[in-house]
Amino acid sequence: MNFSQIYSKKVLEHIRHPRNMGEIKNPDGVATVGNLVCGDIMRLYIKIEKKDGKDYIKDAKFQTLGCGAAISTSSIITTMVKGKPLNEAEKITNQAIVEALGGLPPTKIHCSLLAADALKKAIENYRQSHKK
């Protein structure tokens, strides 16, 4: 029962101590991706701050029902986007997530797609609800 054979140190660290877990009340953007049938469901909240006319992600939080990989990808993506300008954050790819975690097993790559998708959709959600 050695999950360290399956997951990198970084992944396990994020599972043990998930960052930014929970809910943001009145988020500026939120998205729920995945579904119960496939087993993983991830919700990402973002709070936006305007500085010098530019949008920044001030805060990001996640809630996830899923396997270890799903938990770690959702945890790490919140740390990757916090404080980043929105236009930079939205360029984060699933490969970048996998790299930040020190790799994922091949069967778990789809979890990183889920996290990247959640971010993209949360940003979309923000843009749509803040269109003038």
Place this chain on the structure above:
Amino acid sequence: MKPIYLDHAATTPVLPEVLTTMRPYFSLHYGNPSEPHQWGQQARAAVDEAREKVAQFLGAKPQEIIFTSGATEAINLAHKGLIEAIRETQDVKRKNFTPHIVTSSVEHKAVLETCRHLEKMGWASVTYLPVDQDGLVNIKDIKKSVRPETVLVSIMYVNNEVGTIQPIREIGETISQINKLRMASPRGSARGDNGELKIYFHTDATQAIQYLDCQVAKLGVDLFSLSGHKFYAPKGVGVLYFKKGMPIVRQQDGGEQEYRLRAGTENVPYIVGLGKAIELVQQNKEHSANLRPELRSREFIEKLREKLINGVLKIPGVGLVGQPKKNAPHIATFLVDGVEGEAMLLLLSEKGIAASSGSACTSGLLEPSHVLTAMGYRPEQAHGSLRFSLGQGTNDEEINCVIKVLPEIIQRLRKMAPKL
């Protein structure tokens, strides 16, 4: 903290006395059993003795025991070997004859994938029977699905994921009745040439060896597969029992070993180990009343499991799969609402506890357990499944520890999940 192993349905450790029995057959008595010199004959005698022990355990003849690399190989040989033998004889008489197999949808992959292979090659057609909420096949369904071309019924003895015991004896009786009618019906009756085809009955008994009656005559089986490492013998050795005289063609070609049914030099030390382990199981079954409580495997394990079940079911949103009282004593499978199985396994392993899950994330296939879905559970329920399987080393403190840490783990993961 001492690690807690509750995955005995996956595999068991090799018992010290089993290992001791095996040890001389690596470097001391290393002869090839096919050779006539003393080295060879010493190895031959050891293999024969192990075969004798297995035969005794099953109430069979030594000539009906084939050693294989495990249950998977035994199952492949049973299914493919029988179908090939029947096709050989039937092809001569009739064209377009496709043998038919009846099996269940909750079998181990070794059976399901072998059946799919036979279907894919066009060598057999297969009916996969449904099961009820408890994982049981219905004998009426077996009767209904039998066709004139049916030559094999393959139903597992104990389900590895949930512990359901199939009514093997009753199925055996049913098949025997059908066979009697078939054999009695004269040539040219409603079935035409099929009148002489018998239905053979295979059971995958991998999970049944330690706790259930394995007398093949009582069960009414013609083929019976087992694997050593589920009962404290090493991995890499198993057995196929096949009723003497039944049609079977070997699937591994080569030398004359194993009554010409499984070529290749015998894995002598492992065969010796399996023989010893099965002897120990038999002693345990026979003398359990005289043994110390911790050695009375069935009662002992059932009691510990009951404690585990009572403790785990106190957690809200946790349900039990099947009816453990009617099931094999060593398996307890739970469904945990709102939590994914692999995440539970991971946090359990952080506490030094090994269990198993039918969640998609643990399968590598990204599909939830075919057993749980066949039992009517939704995929989202199956993703939250958690199996504990107990064994000889399991004790009270270990169960207490699981009961203590599991609620915290479930709570922690539920707190992480979004409200839907």
